[in-house]
Amino acid sequence: MPAEIDMRVTPALHEATIRELEGYDEDTKMFVAPVEEAFSDAYLTLGKLHDAKEAAARNEAWTEAQKVLLVAKEADKQQARLCKKFDAVHAALKKQVAAYDQQLSQPLKEKAGLGTLNGEVRAYAKSLSRDDRSKMVQQAFDAKDTDTLQALLGAQPFLSGFIPEEHAYYVRKFHESQNPALVKRLTVTRAAMKAVEERAPLLFPQMEKVLGMRRDKVKAIEQGNEDALKALKFGS
Secondary structure, three states: OOOOOOOOOOHHHOHHHHHHOOOOOOOOHHHHHHHHHHHHHHHHHHHHHHHHHHHHHOOOOOOHHHHHHHHHHHHHHHHHHHHHHHHHHHHHHHHHHHHHHHHOOOOOOOOOOOOOHHHHHHHHHHHOOHHHHHHHHHHHHHOOOHHHHHHHHOOOHHHHOOOHHHHHHHHHHHHHHHOHHHHHHHHHHHHHHHHHHHHHHHHHHHHHHHHOOOHHHHHHHHHHHHHHHHHOOOOO
């Protein structure tokens, strides 16, 4: 169930934002489900930390410093856990993107059973000017003429008059035209990876918002507490 809106937490961490990514739909949502769950976890955890701070504020038995230290201890614990989760999710997304890219860039093979036609197509393409050769390839894509495209792209680039960069571009375009579902998975996975890279760091200022002060001030309170505890042990 989607998390309810919590005005104390930035909406950028709400899981619903993942469903707005380019390429997200019923067919692709399973590929970014761990990202959606990580954002939901972060959003709900921050809300619970705000609840904990409010509960601590109502406890008159604690000093203001004690309240800060107790909430900060739990915030540190949850921040470390969430950072570890986001790191793992990002690593998995990066691996997925690399795998999809590899599939969409793998070498082509010419279609077998066409006799000398493959070589004739390449020889004809090589005889054309670069502009005319580009038009020939585009016409093949427009006509979904896979035989011609595989003949042109299923051998070394120079045999068809291509430079390596042109050849790689057309091979990628061919794979994308033949694998729209894979392209959609790559699109949403890249978008999810970018979302993690841009929004996971929001955890840090959001944790400071929970505490109501900068981390350096919290550290100063913690250090003062440690110093006081050490001073009480002078006789041991």
